[in-house]
Amino acid sequence: MVKVLAQREKQVFRKGEDTFNIGCERNSVAGSVSQRACVFCGSRVVLYPIADALHLIHGPIGCAAYTWDIRGALSSGPKLHRLSFSTDIQEKNVIYGGEKKLYNSLIELIDIYHPKAAFVYATCIVGIIGDDVDAVCKRVAGEKGIPVLPVHSEGFKGTKKDGYRAACEALLKIIGREATDKVPEFSINILGDFNIAGETWVIRDYYRRMGVEVVSVMTGDGRVADIGRSHGASLNVIQCSGSMMYLAKKMKEKYGIPYIRVSYFGIEDTSEALFAVARFFNDTEILERTGLLVESEVERVNRQIQRYRKKLKGRKATIYVGGAFKAFSLIKALHLLGMEVAVVGSQTGNIDDYTRLKDMCLPGTIILDDSNPVELANFSLEKEVDLFIGGVKERPLAYKLGIGFCDHNHERKQILAGYEGMVNFAKEVYSSVMSPVWRFSPRKTGRMANDIG
Amino acid sequence: MISAEKNFTATTNPCKLCAPLGASLVFKGVRDALCLLHGSQGCATYIRRYLISHFREPVDIASSSFAEAAAVFGGGDNLKKALMNVGSQYHPEIIGVATTCLSETIGDNVPMYISEFKKANAGTDLPEIIHVSTPSYRGTHMDGFYESVKALVKSLARGGDRTDRIALFPGFVSPADMRYLKEIFSDFGLPWVMLPDYSETLDGPLWKEYQRIPKGGTTYDEIVSLGCSQATIEFGHTLKTGGSAGEKYSVPRYTLGMPIGITLSDEFFSVLGQLSGKEMPAKYGEERGRLIDAYADAHKYIFEKKAIVFGEEDLVIAMTSFLLEIGVVPVLCASGSKSGTMKKTISEMGAGYGRSISVREGADFADILDEARILRPDFMVGNSKGYAIARELDIPLVRIGFPVHDRIGGGRLLHLGYRGSQELFDRIVNTIIECTQAKSPVGHSYM
Numbered sequence: 001m002v003k004v005l006a007q008r009e010k011q012v013f014r015k016g017e018d019t020f021n022i023g024c025e026r027n028s029v030a031g032s033v034s035q036r037a038c039v040f041c042g043s044r045v046v047l048y049p050i051a052d053a054l055h056l057i058h059g060p061i062g063c064a065a066y067t068w069d070i071r072g073a074l075s076s077g078p079k080l081h082r083l084s085f086s087t088d089i090q091e092k093n094v095i096y097g098g099e100k101k102l103y104n105s106l107i108e109l110i111d112i113y114h115p116k117a118a119f120v121y122a123t124c125i126v127g128i129i130g131d132d133v134d135a136v137c138k139r140v141a142g143e144k145g146i147p148v149l150p151v152h153s154e155g156f157k158g159t160k161k162d163g164y165r166a167a168c169e170a171l172l173k174i175i176g177r178e179a180t181d182k183v184p185e186f187s188i189n190i191l192g193d194f195n196i197a198g199e200t201w202v203i204r205d206y207y208r209r210m211g212v213e214v215v216s217v218m219t220g221d222g223r224v225a226d227i228g229r230s231h232g233a234s235l236n237v238i239q240c241s242g243s244m245m246y247l248a249k250k251m252k253e254k255y256g257i258p259y260i261r262v263s264y265f266g267i268e269d270t271s272e273a274l275f276a277v278a279r280f281f282n283d284t285e286i287l288e289r290t291g292l293l294v295e296s297e298v299e300r301v302n303r304q305i306q307r308y309r310k311k312l313k314g315r316k317a318t319i320y321v322g323g324a325f326k327a328f329s330l331i332k333a334l335h336l337l338g339m340e341v342a343v344v345g346s347q348t349g350n351i352d353d354y355t356r357l358k359d360m361c362l363p364g365t366i367i368l369d370d371s372n373p374v375e376l377a378n379f380s381l382e383k384e385v386d387l388f389i390g391g392v393k394e395r396p397l398a399y400k401l402g403i404g405f406c407d408h409n410h411e412r413k414q415i416l417a418g419y420e421g422m423v424n425f426a427k428e429v430y431s432s433v434m435s436p437v438w439r440f441s442p443r444k445t446g447r448m449a450n451d452i453g
Numbered sequence: 454m455i456s457a458e459k460n461f462t463a464t465t466n467p468c469k470l471c472a473p474l475g476a477s478l479v480f481k482g483v484r485d486a487l488c489l490l491h492g493s494q495g496c497a498t499y500i501r502r503y504l505i506s507h508f509r510e511p512v513d514i515a516s517s518s519f520a521e522a523a524a525v526f527g528g529g530d531n532l533k534k535a536l537m538n539v540g541s542q543y544h545p546e547i548i549g550v551a552t553t554c555l556s557e558t559i560g561d562n563v564p565m566y567i568s569e570f571k572k573a574n575a576g577t578d579l580p581e582i583i584h585v586s587t588p589s590y591r592g593t594h595m596d597g598f599y600e601s602v603k604a605l606v607k608s609l610a611r612g613g614d615r616t617d618r619i620a621l622f623p624g625f626v627s628p629a630d631m632r633y634l635k636e637i638f639s640d641f642g643l644p645w646v647m648l649p650d651y652s653e654t655l656d657g658p659l660w661k662e663y664q665r666i667p668k669g670g671t672t673y674d675e676i677v678s679l680g681c682s683q684a685t686i687e688f689g690h691t692l693k694t695g696g697s698a699g700e701k702y703s704v705p706r707y708t709l710g711m712p713i714g715i716t717l718s719d720e721f722f723s724v725l726g727q728l729s730g731k732e733m734p735a736k737y738g739e740e741r742g743r744l745i746d747a748y749a750d751a752h753k754y755i756f757e758k759k760a761i762v763f764g765e766e767d768l769v770i771a772m773t774s775f776l777l778e779i780g781v782v783p784v785l786c787a788s789g790s791k792s793g794t795m796k797k798t799i800s801e802m803g804a805g806y807g808r809s810i811s812v813r814e815g816a817d818f819a820d821i822l823d824e825a826r827i828l829r830p831d832f833m834v835g836n837s838k839g840y841a842i843a844r845e846l847d848i849p850l851v852r853i854g855f856p857v858h859d860r861i862g863g864g865r866l867l868h869l870g871y872r873g874s875q876e877l878f879d880r881i882v883n884t885i886i887e888c889t890q891a892k893s894p895v896g897h898s899y900m
Contacts, residue, residue, distance in 0.1 A: 005538055005541065005542055007538070027518060027520045028518045029518070029538060030517045030534040030535035031515045031516070031518075031534060031535030031537065031542070032515070032518075032542070033497070033513050033515050033516070033542075034494055034498070034516070035498065036494055037494065037495045037498040037499065038493045038494050038495025039493075039495075040493075040495055041495050041498070059554070060471060060554045060588070060589035060590040061467050061470070061593075062470065062471030062474070062496065062500075062589045063499075064464070065467045065470050066470075066499035066502070066503050067499070068467070068838070069841070083465060084465065085463055085465055086463065086464045086465075087462075087463060087464075088463070088464035089554075090591075091588075091590050094554075094558055094588075094590050101462060104462040104463075105462045108461060108462050109463055109465075124492070124493055124524075124554055124555040125554050125558040125590075128558050128559060155492075155493030155494070155495045155496070155519070156519035156520060156521060156523065156555060157521050158520075158521070373511060373513050374542055374543075374663075374665060377663040378663055381662075381663060392502050392505055393498070393501055393505060395505070395509075396505055396510050396511045396512075399509075399659070400511055400659055400660045401659075402659055440659075441659050442658075442659055442660060442661035443659075443661065446661075447661070448658070448661055449658035450658060
C-alpha cells in the first residue's frame with residue numbers, strides 16, 4: 001500500500017472503497033514536493049502567447065530565466081513573446097526599491113521593441129520591498145501611449161489559479177479599447193487556447209469552414225488589438241476553463257456576452273464543441289456546414305486510428321495534468337483507443353471536477369489532487385500502467401519506471417487538439433507504449449539494468 | 454578592440470540562472486540528501502523543470518510553499534512543517550535548506566527556525582540540516598553552487614589526523630566529467646572525496662522499484678573527513694575562497710582552471726603527479742598523444758575561425774584557453790556572472806597568443822547578439838540558450854555545459870581532461886567541416 005503524507009490523505013481517493021469527500025483547492029502541503037508551480041506561473045502561461053506585447057518580469061532573474069521560451073505557443077506574426085525581459089533586481093534594489101529600475105527598463109524596452117501593450121509581472125518580493133508597480137505602470141502608459149498593465153503575480157499569494165485570475169484582470173483592461181463596428185453577428189472569441197504547436201490555427205479553420213468568425217483568441221497567437229475588440233463577439237467559447245472562466249464571467253457581466261465550456265481534445269469533445277457553437281447561432285447554413293465537417297473528419301480520424309487501437313486495447317494509463325477539465329477529455333480519448341485509466345489527478349481541480357472524474361472512472365481508479373512524485377510513481381506501479389500522460393516533470397519518473405509517456409503539457413511541439421490532434425495523440429501513445437525499448441526495463445526483465453542475468 | 458558595449462537597464466534573455474538552482478544541484482550530489490527551498494512553491498517547480506530538461510532524470514526538490522500568511526508573519530511554521538514532511542516522506546540523511554529571494558527579503562531567521570525544530574524534535578532521529586543562504590538577487594546560480602559546497606564543508610567537516618585523501622571540488626561539471634575525474638584519481642592511486650558528486654544521481658539507470666532518493670553522491674562520512682585531507686583541488690579561475698576545508702584545517706589548496714585543452718589539463722595532471730608521487734599512467738599519456746595528433750590533423754580547418762564563448766565564467770575561461778591553443782579566435786567571451794576577475798584572466802590568456810579578446814561580464818544574450826553582429830563569428834560555443842542567437846546569425850552552436858535543453862545526453866557531455874578535450878575538439882572541427890560541406894556547391898564526400 002502506498003503511504004501518503006497524513007496531511008494529504010484527504011487528497012487521495014480510491015473509487016469504490018470510501019465515501020467521496022476528496023480534499024482540494026488547498027495550499028500545497030509544505031515539504032510534499034508538489035508538482036504545482038506558483039501564482040506567477042499561472043499569469044505567465046496565460047498571457048505568454050500574446051505576441052505583440054512586452055512581457056516584463058519585475059524581480060530577481062530566476063522567474064524570467066526559467067520561463068524564457070518554454071511554451072510551444074506559436075505566432076503567425078510578431079514574436080516578442082519569445083524573448084525574456086527582466087528587471088533583474090539586485091541587492092541594492094531590494095534595499096532602496098526597484099521602482100526606478102522598473103521605470104527605466106520599461107521606457108527602454110518600449111523604445112526598442114515598440115510593443116502594442118506591456119505586461120509587468122510583479123514577482124514575490126516586489127510588494128515586500130515597497131515598489132508601487134501600479135503607479136509606475138500608469139506613468140509609463142501616460143508617457144508612451146500604450147496600455148501598461150500590472151499583473152500582480154507574487155508567487156506566494158495563492159495558487160496558480162490566482163495567477164490565472166491576475167492575468168484575466170489584465171486582459172479585462174485591454175478588452176473594450178477598440179471599436180467593434182466591423183464585428184459580424186456570427187462571431188466568437190476563443191478563450192483558453194494557447195496555440196501550442198499551432199492548435200489555434202486548426203480550431204480557427206474549423207470555425208472558418210462553419211462560417212463563424214473568430215474575433216480574438218485569448219490568448220493563442222494573440223494580438224492586443226484583437227483582444228481590444230473582443231467585446232464585440234456574440235459568444236465566448238472557453239476551453240481551458242480553469243484559467244478563463246473568470247474572464248468569461250466578467251465579460252458576461254460587463255458586455256452581456258454568453259459563454260459555453262468546450263474542449264477540443266478528442267473527436268467526441270471536438271465535435272460537441274463545434275455543434276454547441278452551431279446550435280448557439282441556430283443558423284441553418286452553419287448547422288449544415290458543421291454537420292458535414294464533423295462527419296467527414298470523424299470518419300477520417302476513425303479510419304486513421306484503427307491500427308493504433310488494435311495494439312493499445314486494454315492498456316492502462318496514469319493521467320496527471322494541471323487543470324482537471326483536460327483530464328475529462330483525455331479519459332474519453334483513451335477510451336476511444338480502447339485504453340483504461342487507472343490513476344488520474346490534477347494540480348488544481350475543484351470538487352465538481354473530481355466528482356465528474358469519479359463518475360467517469362472504473363471502480364478501483366485512484367484520483368489525486370495536487371499530487372507528488374512519490375504518490376504518482378507508487379500508484380502507477382501499483383496499477384501496472386503502460387502509459388503516463390503528464391508534463392516535463394513527470395516524464396523522467398515514467399521513463400525510470402519503464403512506463404511509456406505522452407507529453408500533454410505546454411512545452412510540446414505537436415498538435416493534439418481537434419481531429420488531426422486525435423490522430424497525433426493516438427500515434428504518440430502508440431509510439432511510446434509499443435516501443436521495443438521497454439523490453440530491457442527492469443520492470444519487465446525483473447532485474448537491474450546493470451545485471452545481464 | 455571592437456566594442457558594442459551599451460548599458461541596458463533591463464536584462465533581455467538572461468545568460469545566468471538564480472542562486473537556488475546551484476544549491477539544488479549540489480545537494481543532488483550528496484548521498485541521501487534532499488534540497489528544500491524555503492520560499493514559494495514555484496521556485497522548486499521551475500528549478501526542477503529546468504534541471505530535468507537537461508539531465509532527463511527525476512529531480513525532487515521540496516518547497517516550504519509559502520502562503521500569504523508566511524510572508525507576513527515569517528516562514529518558520531512552513532519551514533518546520535516542510536522539514537517534518539520531507540523527513541517522513543523521503544527519509545533523507547541530509548536536508549539542504551536553501552533560501553530564496555522571498556524568505557531572505559522578509560528577513561526569516563532560518564538558523565533559528567532550524568534550531569527550534571531540532572529542539573522540538575529532540576530525541577527523534579532527525580536528518581542533518583544544512584542551511585545555505587541563496588537569495589536570487591545576489592550573484593548567479595554559481596554563487597548558489599559554491600555557497601552550498603562551502604556550507605556543507607563548514608557544517609560537517611572535522612579536523613583530525615591527516616589522511617592521504619584528496620578533497621576534490623570540481624565545480625559545476627557534467628556527470629560524465631565527474632566519472633572521468635574519479636577514474637583519473639583511481640588510476641593515480643589517489644584516494645579522493647569529490648563534492649558534490651551527482652555522477653550517478655543525475656545520470657542513472659532505469660529503476661526496478663521506485664527510488665525516493667536515487668543512489669549515489671558524496672556520503673556524510675566523506676564530507677566529515679574533508680578536514681583531514683592531504684590536499685584540496687578545486688577547479689575555477691574565478692574562485693577566491695575554496696570549499697573552506699582549506700582555510701580552517703590548513704589543508705594545502707590547489708586552485709586550478711577547469712582542465713580543458715592541453716595547457717590546463719597538463720597543469721591538473723602535474724598536480725596529481727606531485728600529490729601521488731607517481732608518473733602519469735600510460736593511458737593518459739596516450740590520450741594526450743592522440744589529442745595532439747588530432748590537433749595536427751585538423752588544425753587547418755579551424756585556424757583563425759572566430760568563436761563566441763558564453764556561459765559560466767569558469768567554463769568560459771577554460772574553453773577560451775582551449776580555443777586559443779587550437780588556433781580558434783575567441784572574439785567574444787561572455788558570462789552573466791561578474792566575479793570581476795574574468796576579464797583580466799582572459800586578457801592575459803589572449804596576450805599569450807597575441808590576441809585581444811572582447812570580454813563581457815554581467816552580459817545577457819541581447820548584449821551578446823549586439824556584439825556578434827559586429828564581430829561576425831563563425832560559430833558559438835556554449836549552452837543551448839544561445840541557440841536563438843546562433844539561428845539568427847545562421848552559424849552553428851557547439852553545445853557544452855548547462856543547460857542543453859535541445860539535445861539528448863546533456864549529462865553525458867564530457868569536457869574535462871585529455872579525453873574530454875578530444876571530444877570537444879572533434880565536435881568543433883566537424884561542426885566547421887559540416888558547415889563548409891553543406892554550403893559547398895560541389896559537396897565532396899571527402900575532406
